[in-house]
Structure formats: structure tokens, C-alpha cells
Amino acid sequence: MGRSPCCEKLGLKRGPWSKEEDYLLINYIKKNGHPNWRALPKLAGLLRCGKSCRLRWTNYLRPDIKRGNFTHQEEDTIIKLHQVLGNSWSAIAARLPGRTDNEIKNIWHTRLKKKRNESQLKETQSEPENTNVDVHLEEANNSNDKHSEISNLKINIEIQQQPSPSSSVSSSSEDSCSNTTATSSESRNQIMSDNLLEIDDDIWSEVVWAQVDDNYVDLSLMEDNYHINSSFDDNWFWDDLFTRSNELMLELPEL
DNA sequence: AATAGGCCCAACCGCGACGGT
DNA sequence: AACCGTCGCGGTTGGGCCTAT
Structure with missing residues (x-):
């Protein structure tokens, strides 16, 4: 049996919104908010389904939307x-x-x-030819205060495995990107295989590039540990990295 | 001026997540 | 635990506009 439609289509208007409809929707939400999208169109006097109203509001009518070209x-x-x-x-x-x-x-x-x-x-x-080594990424210390460590932009990485000549270079396809938040073992394998390190031609140069998803960060060799330095100094980037750090398998040169 | 093709963007569709019962 | 209703998300569509020929 097919899925029932989101709303009763008969008698409901579809397609582009008129100014009058916009006015009715804005007016209603200004006065009452939108606690229930499904009930809203009837209460606001609109011949639309709730889904259509929500979309119109969130994508177009919301007062905080910035119009115009992207910089x-x-x-x-x-x-x-x-x-x-x-x-x-x-x-x-x-x-x-x-x-x-x-x-x-x-x-x-x-x-x-x-x-x-x-x-x-x-x-x-x-880019020159790459060399790969598998390592496990983990936090530098056991502190619960991740942000204090994040703000220093330093994460120690402990090397656990030897170089793997058969390792491949990461994929940058659309599909691999969409798997970044998946949690099944299959997807996790995909994540690991998608997050391999790409190394400078001279592995002893003390500056190497790691790829986290499609994002490049540079890793500096300091006192037998690698430190991640990134232009992405916003906390969200590091939050994401830490959230998935147990799932990430980077490839690094042997110390 | 006509028209074909590409671009842009608002709107729609279907699915999964989530909360309530 | 199972079911149901609602919401939010990502993918897709379709029509208007623009540009090249």
C-alpha cells in the first residue's frame, strides 16, 4: 500500500504563492507563531497544506532571511x-x-x-605522489574540557600501525561526503577508507597534510607527536572532528 | 526577431526521525 | 513494543529568465 499524501490535495492550492497568501501567512505567524503547521493553513485562512506553509515561511518569508547574492x-x-x-x-x-x-x-x-x-x-x-601510513587518531589527554584543548589547535596523534603500501588515497566523491555522519559498521568502514592522509613528497619535512573528509589540515611533527594545525579555527570544525574522532582513520608517516 | 539550451530558484515529494499515546 | 501524527531534511522538478546562435 502506498504512503498516504501529506495532506488532502483536493481543493488545496499549489504552485507559486501570491502576495495575498504571503500576507495572510506572515500576519498569522506574527500573531500566533506556528505551534502546529498542519492546523495553521485553516486557521490562517489559506488554501494550502501545512507543509507548503512551513516551506514558504522557512525558505522565503522569515524576517531573518538575508536576500541577495552570496558573497x-x-x-x-x-x-x-x-x-x-x-x-x-x-x-x-x-x-x-x-x-x-x-x-x-x-x-x-x-x-x-x-x-x-x-x-x-x-x-x-x-600535487606530488603520496605515501601512506595508518594511524589511530585520539585525543592528547583525557581532559573532559575539549574546548580548552581545541582552542590550542593541538591534537596529539598516537601511531599504532606501520606503513601500508596498499592504502589508497581518499575519495572526494559526493557519496563519500554524505556518509560522514553515518554510524553503521558499513558506513564506518566507508568513513575510515575515505579519511586517509596525503603526505608531502618529503615525509620528514615536518609538515604533512591530512585529509578529514575532503578537508585538508596540516600536521606538524613535534616531539614525537603530530599536531593538527588548521585554518578552520572555528569551534564547530573541531566539534565535528572530535565527535567523529573515534571513527576517523588517518594515514601518517612513521615517526 | 526567433528559438534552443542553460541557469536559477521556489516549490514539491518522499522518507526518516521523533514524540505522544 | 507498536502505532500514529507531525515535522524537518535532502533530493528532485518545473517554470521563468537569460544568453548565445
């Missing part, structure tokens, strides 16, 4: 966030005040995906 800075932020979060548009939107997930999704598919692919192509053409 270069916003575009770069989206690309970086996408490297970490994958297709989690709502999570990306939460970090871009005034922008909606729908808007970000649209700009990604129309412009930024192409832009990202072009810059990746340039990078891969200029």
Missing part, C-alpha cells in the same frame, strides 16, 4: 563546510546566518560544485 566569502565558507559536513544543508545553513538550506543547496548544485571540482582538479594536477 565570495559566503561561497568559500559553503565549500569548506561542505568538505566537513557533506550534503547536510541544514547544518551548513545553521552556520550561515540569514541563509536557508534550500538556498545553499541550490547555489551548491548550480555554481559551487563546479567551482569546487575545478579547484580540486588544479590541486591534484600540482
Whole structure:
């Protein structure tokens, strides 16, 4: 048996919203909020389903929405966030005040995906051959105060395995990105295989590049430990990294 | 000027998560 | 535990606009 429709379609209007409908919706929400989207259209005098009203409000009518073109800075932020979060548009939107997930999704598919692919192509053409070593990523100490450690931008990494010549270089496909928050063992394996280190030509240069999802961070060799240095100094990046740190398998050169 | 193709974006669809019963 | 209703999310669609020919 098929799934029942989200609302009674008969008699309900679909398609673009008129100014009158917008006015009714804004007016109602201003006075009453939106405790129940399903009941809202009837109470507001709209011939729409609740889902349509919610979408119109969250993607277009909300007063805190920033209209207009994305700035270069916003575009770069989206690309970086996408490297970490994958297709989690709502999570990306939460970090871009005034922008909606729908808007970000649209700009990604129309412009930024192409832009990202072009810059990746340039990078891969200029990068040297890589060497890989498996290690396990763990926190430097057992402190519960993660943020104090995060703010120092230093995470010690303990090497547990020897070099693995058969290791592959990480994938940067769309699919791998979408798996970053998955928790099944199959997905976890995918995450591990997708998070391999790419190393400088000279592994003793004390500066290597690790890839966390599609995001590059540089690892400095200091006193038999690697320290992660990243341009991503916002706490959200490190929160994400720590949240998944037990699942991440980086590849590092042997100390 | 006509039109084909690409781009952009608002809106829709279907699914999974979640809370209440 | 199972069921149901609701919400939010990501993927997709379709129509208007723009541009090249």
C-alpha cells in the first residue's frame, strides 16, 4: 500500500504563492507563531497544506532571511563546510546566518560544485605522489574540557600501525561526503577508507597534510607527536572532528 | 526577431526521525 | 513494543529568465 499524501490535495492550492497568501501567512505567524503547521493553513485562512506553509515561511518569508547574492566569502565558507559536513544543508545553513538550506543547496548544485571540482582538479594536477601510513587518531589527554584543548589547535596523534603500501588515497566523491555522519559498521568502514592522509613528497619535512573528509589540515611533527594545525579555527570544525574522532582513520608517516 | 539550451530558484515529494499515546 | 501524527531534511522538478546562435 502506498504512503498516504501529506495532506488532502483536493481543493488545496499549489504552485507559486501570491502576495495575498504571503500576507495572510506572515500576519498569522506574527500573531500566533506556528505551534502546529498542519492546523495553521485553516486557521490562517489559506488554501494550502501545512507543509507548503512551513516551506514558504522557512525558505522565503522569515524576517531573518538575508536576500541577495552570496558573497565570495559566503561561497568559500559553503565549500569548506561542505568538505566537513557533506550534503547536510541544514547544518551548513545553521552556520550561515540569514541563509536557508534550500538556498545553499541550490547555489551548491548550480555554481559551487563546479567551482569546487575545478579547484580540486588544479590541486591534484600540482600535487606530488603520496605515501601512506595508518594511524589511530585520539585525543592528547583525557581532559573532559575539549574546548580548552581545541582552542590550542593541538591534537596529539598516537601511531599504532606501520606503513601500508596498499592504502589508497581518499575519495572526494559526493557519496563519500554524505556518509560522514553515518554510524553503521558499513558506513564506518566507508568513513575510515575515505579519511586517509596525503603526505608531502618529503615525509620528514615536518609538515604533512591530512585529509578529514575532503578537508585538508596540516600536521606538524613535534616531539614525537603530530599536531593538527588548521585554518578552520572555528569551534564547530573541531566539534565535528572530535565527535567523529573515534571513527576517523588517518594515514601518517612513521615517526 | 526567433528559438534552443542553460541557469536559477521556489516549490514539491518522499522518507526518516521523533514524540505522544 | 507498536502505532500514529507531525515535522524537518535532502533530493528532485518545473517554470521563468537569460544568453548565445
